[in-house]
Amino acid sequence: MDIQGKGVIVTGGASGLGGASTRLFAERGAQVMILDRDAKKGEALAAELGDHVHFSQVDVTDQDSVKSAVARAAATFGGVHVACNFAGIGWAQKTLGKDGPHPLESFQQVININLIGSFNVIRFAAEAMSKNDPMADGQRGVIINTASVAAFEGQMGQVAYSASKGGIVGMTLPVARDLARDGIRVNTIAPGLIKTPLFEGLPEAAVQSLSEQPVFPKRLGDPSEIAKTALFIVENDYVNGETIRIDGAIRMAPR
Numbered sequence: 001m002d003i004q005g006k007g008v009i010v011t012g013g014a015s016g017l018g019g020a021s022t023r024l025f026a027e028r029g030a031q032v033m034i035l036d037r038d039a040k041k042g043e044a045l046a047a048e049l050g051d052h053v054h055f056s057q058v059d060v061t062d063q064d065s066v067k068s069a070v071a072r073a074a075a076t077f078g079g080v081h082v083a084c085n086f087a088g089i090g091w092a093q094k095t096l097g098k099d100g101p102h103p104l105e106s107f108q109q110v111i112n113i114n115l116i117g118s119f120n121v122i123r124f125a126a127e128a129m130s131k132n133d134p135m136a137d138g139q140r141g142v143i144i145n146t147a148s149v150a151a152f153e154g155q156m157g158q159v160a161y162s163a164s165k166g167g168i169v170g171m172t173l174p175v176a177r178d179l180a181r182d183g184i185r186v187n188t189i190a191p192g193l194i195k196t197p198l199f200e201g202l203p204e205a206a207v208q209s210l211s212e213q214p215v216f217p218k219r220l221g222d223p224s225e226i227a228k229t230a231l232f233i234v235e236n237d238y239v240n241g242e243t244i245r246i247d248g249a250i251r252m253a254p255r
Contacts, residue, residue: 007077192247214248
């Protein structure tokens with residue numbers, strides 16, 4: 001699929017991995033709708049990137065919020081052709097810690113935003129894409145989800161986060177199979193240690209230690225490298241039902 005002129009929605013698109021993808025898609029001529037809870041950042045990025053980038057304040061866990069934003073994107077762009085799920089949160093807590101069992105509420109919140117929120121976007125985006133005129137091979141759209149290497153090698157204290165990202169990996173192929181008859185491809189990116197705002201508050205020594213963990217190159221990944229992977233998925237029509245690790249060959253240790 002040629003991204004030029006296509007309608008794209010990016011959840012979590014105001015910053016981090018989503019922000020990098022918003023920028024790259026906009027640079028390549030796509031029409032982009034940023035879906036994010038942070039109105040200040042979302043509006044600022046949309047204003048910076050120009051008239052072909054718009055912002056909608058969205059809570060991915062809210063059905064009406066997502067449905068309305070997808071409908072707005074379809075009406076504004078003449079269709080939704082690409083949907084990228086980058087919205088998500090992290091949580092670090094052991095199943096059983098010094099203060100007792102892992103709180104159920106925090107576990108549910110992570111699952112609700114990362115996993116259920118992603119599916120909420122998928123289902124409404126797929127509905128919009130199914131109405132597009134078919135392109136080459138009958139293709140109507142591309143959906144890209146974000147998991148993590150924690151889906152495969154979750155560390156101590158990552159039970160909620162790993163469960164949410166493992167769920168995203170697990171649903172990738174079934175959703176791709178479900179949507180094949182509508183000409184919609186579905187893939188997932190599983191990033192490793194990427195230099196997002198989450199790292200900004202860490203001491204330099206901690207960042208340096210983390211940078212040594214990938215096999216090669218010995219550094220944190222850059223959000224632009226995830227954005228380039230998303231663009232590759234859009235442009236390569238034979239990539240479907242896959243989870244692609246972008247992690248410098250890292251394999252996470254227990255802690």
